Amino acid sequence: MTTEPHSHKGPDIAHVTLHNGLEIVVIPDHRTPVVTHMVWYRNGSADDPVGKSGIAHFLEHLMFKGTDKHPQGEFSDVVTALGGQENAFTSYDYTAYFQRVSREHLKTMMEFEADRMTGLVLSDDVVNPERDVVIEERRMRTDTDPSAQLGESLASTLFTHHPYGKPIIGFMHEIEGLNREDALAYYRRFYTPENAILVVAGDVTETEVVRLAEDTYGRIPARGQKPERQRPREPDARAARRVVLADPKVEQPSVQLAWVVPSYKTAEKGEAEALEILVQILSAHGTGRLHRKLVMDQKIAVAAGAWYQSTAVDRSRLMLYALPHPDGTLEALEEAIENVLTDIVQHGVEDHELRRAKTRLIADTVYAQDSQSSLARMYGSALATGSSLKDVTDWPDAIDAVTADDVKQVTQKWLNRRHVVSGYLLKDEAA
Amino acid sequence: MNDASTTASLASRIQLVRSSSGIEAWLIEDYTVPLIAMEMAMLGGSSQDPATKPGTATFLAGLLDEGAGPYDSTAFHDRLDDYAIELGFSASRDQISGQLRTLARHRDEAFDMFRLALNESRLDEEPIERVRAQLTASLRHEANDPDAMANREWFATAFAGHPYGRPSKGTLESLPTITRDDLIAYRTKIFARETLKISVVGAIDATTLANELERVFGALPAKASLSEIPMAKPHAVGTRKIIDLDIPQSSIRFGAAGLLQSDPDFVTASVVNHILGGGVFSSRLFREVREKRGLAYSVSSQLAAFDHGPLHMGGTSTKNERAAESLSIIESEIASLASDGPNDEELDIAKKYLIGSYPLRFDTSTKLAGQLTHMQVENLGRDYMDRRNGLVSAVTRDDAARVAKRLYGDGKLFVTVVGRPEGM
Numbered sequence: 001m002t003t004e005p006h007s008h009k010g011p012d013i014a015h016v017t018l019h020n021g022l023e024i025v026v027i028p029d030h031r032t033p034v035v036t037h038m039v040w041y042r043n044g045s046a047d048d049p050v051g052k053s054g055i056a057h058f059l060e061h062l063m064f065k066g067t068d069k070h071p072q073g074e075f076s077d078v079v080t081a082l083g084g085q086e087n088a089f090t091s092y093d094y095t096a097y098f099q100r101v102s103r104e105h106l107k108t109m110m111e112f113e114a115d116r117m118t119g120l121v122l123s124d125d126v127v128n129p130e131r132d133v134v135i136e137e138r139r140m141r142t143d144t145d146p147s148a149q150l151g152e153s154l155a156s157t158l159f160t161h162h163p164y165g166k167p168i169i170g171f172m173h174e175i176e177g178l179n180r181e182d183a184l185a186y187y188r189r190f191y192t193p194e195n196a197i198l199v200v201a202g203d204v205t206e207t208e209v210v211r212l213a214e215d216t217y218g219r220i221p222a223r224g225q226k227p228e229r230q231r232p233r234e235p236d237a238r239a240a241r242r243v244v245l246a247d248p249k250v251e252q253p254s255v256q257l258a259w260v261v262p263s264y265k266t267a268e269k270g271e272a273e274a275l276e277i278l279v280q281i282l283s284a285h286g287t288g289r290l291h292r293k294l295v296m297d298q299k300i301a302v303a304a305g306a307w308y309q310s311t312a313v314d315r316s317r318l319m320l321y322a323l324p325h326p327d328g329t330l331e332a333l334e335e336a337i338e339n340v341l342t343d344i345v346q347h348g349v350e351d352h353e354l355r356r357a358k359t360r361l362i363a364d365t366v367y368a369q370d371s372q373s374s375l376a377r378m379y380g381s382a383l384a385t386g387s388s389l390k391d392v393t394d395w396p397d398a399i400d401a402v403t404a405d406d407v408k409q410v411t412q413k414w415l416n417r418r419h420v421v422s423g424y425l426l427k428d429e430a431a
Numbered sequence: 432m433n434d435a436s437t438t439a440s441l442a443s444r445i446q447l448v449r450s451s452s453g454i455e456a457w458l459i460e461d462y463t464v465p466l467i468a469m470e471m472a473m474l475g476g477s478s479q480d481p482a483t484k485p486g487t488a489t490f491l492a493g494l495l496d497e498g499a500g501p502y503d504s505t506a507f508h509d510r511l512d513d514y515a516i517e518l519g520f521s522a523s524r525d526q527i528s529g530q531l532r533t534l535a536r537h538r539d540e541a542f543d544m545f546r547l548a549l550n551e552s553r554l555d556e557e558p559i560e561r562v563r564a565q566l567t568a569s570l571r572h573e574a575n576d577p578d579a580m581a582n583r584e585w586f587a588t589a590f591a592g593h594p595y596g597r598p599s600k601g602t603l604e605s606l607p608t609i610t611r612d613d614l615i616a617y618r619t620k621i622f623a624r625e626t627l628k629i630s631v632v633g634a635i636d637a638t639t640l641a642n643e644l645e646r647v648f649g650a651l652p653a654k655a656s657l658s659e660i661p662m663a664k665p666h667a668v669g670t671r672k673i674i675d676l677d678i679p680q681s682s683i684r685f686g687a688a689g690l691l692q693s694d695p696d697f698v699t700a701s702v703v704n705h706i707l708g709g710g711v712f713s714s715r716l717f718r719e720v721r722e723k724r725g726l727a728y729s730v731s732s733q734l735a736a737f738d739h740g741p742l743h744m745g746g747t748s749t750k751n752e753r754a755a756e757s758l759s760i761i762e763s764e765i766a767s768l769a770s771d772g773p774n775d776e777e778l779d780i781a782k783k784y785l786i787g788s789y790p791l792r793f794d795t796s797t798k799l800a801g802q803l804t805h806m807q808v809e810n811l812g813r814d815y816m817d818r819r820n821g822l823v824s825a826v827t828r829d830d831a832a833r834v835a836k837r838l839y840g841d842g843k844l845f846v847t848v849v850g851r852p853e854g855m
Contacts, residue, residue, distance in 0.1 A: 029463075030463075031461065031463050031794075032790050032793065032794055033790070034790055034791060034794055064712070076712040076713060077713065077780065079712075080710060080712065080713045080780055080783070080784045081779075081780050081783045081784065081787075082783070082787050083783060083784050083785070083786055083787010083788040083789070083791075084784075084787065084788065085711075085788060085791055086711075086712065087711070100791055100794075101787075102787060102790070128725070129722070129723065129724060129725030130725060131725070132724075132725025132726070133721055133722075133725045133727070133728050134728070135725075135750075136680065136725070136726070136727050136728045136748065136749060136750060137728035137729075139678075139679050139680040139748070139750065140680060140728055140729065140748045143678070143679050143680070144577050144678040144679065144680050144682075144748075144850075145576070248677075249575035249676070249677075250575075251571035251572070251574040251575060252568050252569075252571035252572040252574075284512055285508070286496075286497075286504070286507075286508030286511065286512070287505075287508045287509055287511075287512045292505070295561060296504075296505070296557070296561065299561075302561075302564040302565050302567070302568040303565055303568060323568050323572075325564065355513075356509075356512045356513055359512070359513065359514070359515050360512060360515050362515075363515030363534055364515075366464065366465060366466060366534055367466060367517075367532065369464045370464045370466060370468075370795045370796050370797070371794070371795045372794065373794075
């Protein structure tokens with residue numbers, strides 16, 4: 001077991017690795033006698049085998065189906081009876097399970113969670129109805145919503161080769177074919193102590209968490225080595241592409257512009273932080289450049305913003321979007337968004353914009369300290385995507401170090417209109 | 432119970448702070464994180480919109496931070512951003528609410544910006560037209576969203592002729608007619624000390640807060656002039672309304688009359704609702720509709736304790752081919768709870784959950800301030816946090832059976848369905 005202490009302006013975070021390879025992060029928060037217990041696995045939808053899209057997410061559902069020791073429903077019944085809350089989520093790069101309970105029930109949660117790390121039992125009787133649940137989930141989220149359908153096409157156009165282009169929930173025709181054997185094969189490959197990160201936030205100490213973890217997770221034998229993520233690299237884009245979806249149900253059109261950009265994991269030093277600042281300068285509520293130029297000055301949009309998926313294992317995505325005024329066209333709006341970027345490339349950003357963006361992002365780290373579950377998610381997602389604890393604790397300093405020139409450089413380098421993928425959502429007037 | 436000490440200690444930590452002119456707030460002082468969260472509410476909300484102008488309260492709430500006092504919209508937002516102040520207003524059916532979150536070191540600026548937004552919002556022409564366009568776009572965005580459609584149709588039919596029947600966010604027809612004068616008239620009528628409730632959590636002491644309260648709220652008029660809203664019971668219970676939309680799934684909304692928050696049976700009703708469809712992984716609807724049959728991803732029920740027409744409601748989204756089956760399972764679970772009540776085991780689990788999870792409602796400053804304001808609006812008293820788990824704990828199987836019967840009655844529901852359901 002190795003321990004490296006960390007300290008920063010927030011809580012004192014402990015980081016420990018058990019003999020079987022399980023990493024542990026402890027985030028103290030003694031305000032209420034509650035703990036957030038999370039286990040993160042370093043596999044997500046981008047690790048779905050070819051032809052089996054949706055298996056990471058399907059397995060997440062099936063993880064609630066019980067083990068030999070604790071048959072279906074027992075874990076959830078215990079969490080409920082203890083007054084706890086629980087859930088799970090699947091992303092491109094990770095799958096995580098969590099419970100929030102009174103502090104004295106932490107060990108019980110660890111026992112159950114450790115048990116289902118290797119003890120899952122699946123029969124067709126539980127797998128088949130759960131596949132129908134996932135099919136209804138896909139219908140609810142995507143197949144009844146034209147903008148979600150456009151989002152899928154935009155992603156698969158942006159990532160032509162890398163699995164970030166596939167939907168987390170999977171394609172319908174592949175979900176329909178997923179079975180018990182697929183789920184178990186995937187489970188055996190990825191659900192191991194070496195591949196997991198335990199994050200405990202709340203009214204606990206490092207010593208206590210490690211002792212309880214040794215007694216539960218520590219009993220799981222090491223598998224020998226970490227599972228490898230095998231992902232193809234996305235080639236550099238050479239062309240601008242436009243994806244158009246027209247549907248009679250669309251009453252409010254929109255345009256999105258998307259690029260492949262570095263994540264914290266893949267970026268050269270400072271680039272991800274500069275992109276983070278750029279997104280803030282473009283889209284801060286009420287002050288962002290997209291809002292000021294397109295909504296307030298030119299009055300061609302009713303809303304506009306930006307979004308950057310910075311926490312990712314591989315090169316990730318950055319998106320800008322706008323909703324046109326009823327009399328405006330999407331082409332004009334796309335041009336106007338491009339002009340906002342061109343202006344930054346040519347003239348840079350103002351000092352006061354840079355200062356504001358930093359103030360805001362650094363303040364967000366203080367606001368995050370108010371929520372133990374936000375902190376647990378912040379650290380869990382960073383570690384699960386290959387960042388270190390030090391990266392997280394040093395983040396405010398890294399943000400503070402970004403210069404106006406850095407912002408200009410990343411805009412020029414990454415948000416090039418020659419490689420943009422634009423998505424148009426339109427009303428199908430003919431239908 | 433393990434958490435008794437938590438809630439007891441929280442209740443005893445609530446300070447009643449009173450400004451020089453008598454503005455009151457509940458304060459929980461806590462310096463763990465250097466921030467301050469405030470939540471305020473005034474009675475009113477969208478149910479006080481002029482009858483021909485639904486959306487007025489929502490429109491006004493969206494404009495309060497779009498320029499106030501010496502600052503136009505641009506300058507106002509610049510200033511919020513310079514100090515990383517989070518400030519916003521919203522309207523529900525029965526209330527106008529305001530939220531503030533600030534770093535403790537920017538307290539002075541933050542309370543001042545809140546004061547300006549609340550008292551001196553400029554309602555300039557430019558932001559009025561801009562926010563009108565945003566609200567219109569948001570209505571268009573959900574025009575054909577199945578859940579939004581099912582919900583709109585449910586309220587329009589069940590509360591036809593009553594303020595609750597009008598959409599809170601207005602309509603494509605009403606938004607263009609709302610003028611600056613309408614917004615000012617609403618503000619003049621509703622913004623008053625009489626119905627104001629304030630809660631503050633975080634790094635601030637009582638004396639400092641008393642001064643801030645006077646500064647922020649001291650200039651509000653004493654009395655509101657709320658229009659009388661009649662009590663209403665939902666119409667059309669026992670009927671279904673199907674709205675055609677070309678999608679592979681049917682979105683279903685169901686509901687009927689419920690209980691007021693002030694009703695002596697409300698806590699018991701919450702336990703009963705938890706058993707029906709309130710619990711995520713443990714409710715009857717989850718087990719029967721989702722887990723056993725795979726008919727839906729989401730299925731749930733809730734108590735919507737509106738002041739002038741409380742409801743029990745719920746919804747699900749299920750494939751068109753089996754929509755009729757899903758609805759019939761939901762109806763039979765409601766009917767069975769009404770006739771037989773819950774069994775001992777499910778009652779026990781529900782009570783344990785509701786008792787044990789109570790502290791999870793208070794685990795951030797913002798959530799805590801929200802809960803404290805809710806307790807004030809509903810007149811639950813400062814000791815409610817001490818009493819609440821005892822009330823849940825005291826619910827017997829006989830109580831639950833009696834209240835299930837009272838709540839669900841003959842099991843009849845008003846149901847709206849959007850999609851192409853088969854066999855309905």
